[in-house]
Amino acid sequence: MYVIPLLGIPPQVLFGQLLLGLINGAFYAMLSLGLAVIFGLLNIINFAHGALYMMGAFCAYFLLNVLGIGYWPALIVAPIMVGIFGMILERTMLQWLSGLDHLYGLLLTFGIALIVQGVFQNYFGSSGLPYAIPDELKGGMNLGFMFLPIYRGWVVVFSLIVCLLTWFLIERTRLGANLRAATENPTLVRAFGINVPRMITLTYGLGVGLAALAGVLSAPINQVRPLMGADLIIVVFAVVVIGGMGSIMGSIITGFALGIIEGLTKYFYPEASNTVVFVLMVLVLLVKPSGLTGRAT
Amino acid sequence: MRLHGISALLAATALASGFAMSASAETIKLGVLNDQSGVYTDLSGPGGVDAVRMAVEDAGGAINGNKIEIVSADHQNKPDVGTSVARQWYDQDHVDAIFDIPNSGVALAVQEVAREKHKIVIFSGPASSDLTGAKCSPVGIQWTYDTYGLAKGTGAAVTKAGGDTWFFLTADYAFGQALERDTAAVVTANGGKVLGEVRTPLASPDFSSFLLQAQASKAKIIGLANAGGDTVTSIKQAAEFGITSGGQKLAGLLVFLSDINSIGLKTAQGLELTESFYWDLNDETRAFSKRFFERNKKEPTMVQAGLYGAAKHYLEAVKTSGSTDADKVMAAMRANPVNDFMTKNGKVREDGKVVRDMYLFEVKKPEESKGPWDYYKLIRQIPAAEVTRPIEESACSLVKKG
Known part of the structure; x- marks a missing residue:
């Protein structure tokens, strides 16, 4: 068989790396989506996002090992539980910071993240706990150019659906319209009889729930580790910045795109795979400071 | 000129007191520097600090009336953090020896600080064989294993x-x-x-x-x-x-x-x-591990077990040499065979490598x-x-x- 090398590498290797990039991109997209929702609608830079993602994974672990509740229910239950935790955070702490400089929210959520991670690390160490792939999604398919674990395929499809649903909810429904109006002009929206503070709390809960959902999805792939979010959150912030702060579709597309670029870097120059996202961020900020899809304010 | 004379005198007294540690009651200070929050926490981390603490307790907490103290810090896997902690410990906090330092990058950097200050460093966590190869030091020991x-x-x-x-x-x-x-x-x-x-x-x-x-x-x-x-x-x-x-x-x-x-x-x-160690090898390893488990709720890794042995051997050398001076203690550590629950007839070689099965x-x-x-x-x-x-x-x- 004669194979034409593409960019100097055989196509099966290239496809393999592209697909893996897409899988990692799915996590970036889901996490940055939650961040974008929270920033776009609440103006909070939520540094606790990584810790909440980690809590989602731990929640799935406990549901399985303490209560015997498996993966599928955990996909719904864990985001709700962590979402409620998020809403309590918003009610008791974050809401007092609205109207203040972004920096206050950033510091508060960063502090919360450190505390949550510290507590988990104290009890569960750093190496993490194993979470098995659900039986229905075990095994893999041979695609010819690579062996695709079914679970990874599921992650890409599922997170794509969740991302598009979230986008639809916020950009195309009446509820989303109210929400966006409430951020533009809370006083006016309140005058229409809409409970704005409650709406904001629910939105924060939604963003947090998305993080927890990504956590549950990643539990079978990565170890359930206290620092799993801390490792990811900085990259995810770069994704949000590149995509344009607060832009929903921007963060989805950038998430997937950066996953792919990172995947290719892992092949061509693996040493740089940790930094390529930040190099891109610098380049984008130099050319278009508001991000690829952001509007200048 | 006079000022010069006084500071020289001060320096001389300081030096003298360092040598004559057994004469007056001083503290012997051990520093444990490792990863307490990152990827290498579980293989050493707080458990490693506790292993050193166990060795100190077993030595009775004091040698010749000099109290033994332990300090610990997180190097965060960053060589700059590791070296600045090491400098402060050696210079200001009067730490006599630093232990552990998983992450060879940090370990190689601290090796240079220890060489410059002429103070002892005993590695249990890091693996790079360069620590006792091209980058070896007269005051550095690689205790547990190497690449x-x-x-x-x-x-x-x-x-x-x-x-x-x-x-x-x-x-x-x-x-x-x-x-x-x-x-x-x-x-x-x-x-x-x-x-x-x-x-x-x-x-x-x-x-x-x-x-x-x-x-x-x-x-x-x-x-x-x-x-x-x-x-x-x-x-x-x-x-x-x-x-x-x-x-x-x-x-x-x-x-x-x-x-x-x-x-x-x-x-x-x-x-x-x-x-170089597994808790369930023989009665001796099981006995140590049982004690460790009761305190830490997990079995010790080889790095943690090695830290106990390293601290024990160091303290014994301080006792036999009657000093915390780096050269004297190093000489005693090289002269004494290493024997504990983990190591049988081990030897600290001239390049700093501990010869062990x-x-x-x-x-x-x-x-x-x-x-x-x-x-x-x-x-x-x-x-x-x-x-x-x-x-x-x-x-x-x-x-x-x-």
Whole structure:
């Protein structure tokens, strides 16, 4: 068989790396989506996002090992539980910071993240706990150019659906319209009889729930580790910045795109795979400071 | 001029008091510097600090009326953090010896600080054989293991068993590169071939890309020249991507008990690995481990067990030499044989390497394991001569070539 090398590498290797990039991109997209929702609608830079993602994974672990509740229910239950935790955070702490400089929210959520991670690390160490792939999604398919674990395929499809649903909810429904109006002009929206503070709390809960959902999805792939979010959150912030702060579709597309670029870097120059996202961020900020899809304010 | 005289006098008194420590009641200060929040926390971390504490308690908390104190710090796997802590400990806090320092990058940096200050540093966590090779120091000891021994243990065993083509996944810093280099040498010496390698950034959350490259190389053995969280992730994801079921075998070149605990036997079974300690080797190791377990709720890793032995040996040397002066203590540590629950007739060599036996283990199948922490089957005790770099091959400048 004669194979034409593409960019100097055989196509099966290239496809393999592209697909893996897409899988990692799915996590970036889901996490940055939650961040974008929270920033776009609440103006909070939520540094606790990584810790909440980690809590989602731990929640799935406990549901399985303490209560015997498996993966599928955990996909719904864990985001709700962590979402409620998020809403309590918003009610008791974050809401007092609205109207203040972004920096206050950033510091508060960063502090919360450190505390949550510290507590988990104290009890569960750093190496993490194993979470098995659900039986229905075990095994893999041979695609010819690579062996695709079914679970990874599921992650890409599922997170794509969740991302598009979230986008639809916020950009195309009446509820989303109210929400966006409430951020533009809370006083006016309140005058229409809409409970704005409650709406904001629910939105924060939604963003947090998305993080927890990504956590549950990643539990079978990565170890359930206290620092799993801390490792990811900085990259995810770069994704949000590149995509344009607060832009929903921007963060989805950038998430997937950066996953792919990172995947290719892992092949061509693996040493740089940790930094390529930040190099891109610098380049984008130099050319278009508001991000690829952001509007200048 | 007068000022000069006074400061010289002050310096002289300070120096004198350092030597004559047994005359007045001073504190002997041990510093434990390791990773307390990152990928290497579980293999040493707070448990490592506690192992040193156990050694101090067993020494009665004091030597010749001088109280023993322990300080500890997190180097965050950053050489700059590690060196600034070491400088402060040696200069301002009067720490007499620093212990552990997992992460060879940080360890190599602290080795230089210790050399400059002429204070003792005893490594249990870091693996790079350069610490007792090209970068050796008259005041540095590598206690528990090194990349040379790991390569000789696992590398030789796997190559001889037919794994004659290798592809390395290498952690991209001092440790991984040393481990890859030492293992590649052993593989080639045993008639094997290295087909390629990929350098992976420390603490990568995803190894699938790298594993795919290893798979494409068609090498029989994928050598994991990484440690801690990186090893866990790569073993787990290799299983996920069907690499192990596709006929390629993994060789974990540095695997700690804590890693196996985290991966689970189902995924880790059959893996061969080299360590210098396992809790369930004999009555003595079990007795120590029982004590350790009661305090830390987990069995000790070799790094933690090594820290106990290192602190014990250091304190005994302080006692016999009646001093905390680096040269005197080093001389006593070299003169005394190392004997504890883990080490039998060990020896601190002139290049700083502790000569000790190592063990080749295989990870048990889930059905062979009697419960938590029952993970290893002993395949072979490897005599020290096999797993220690011969002194005549040493690149260490302290070794007199004759």
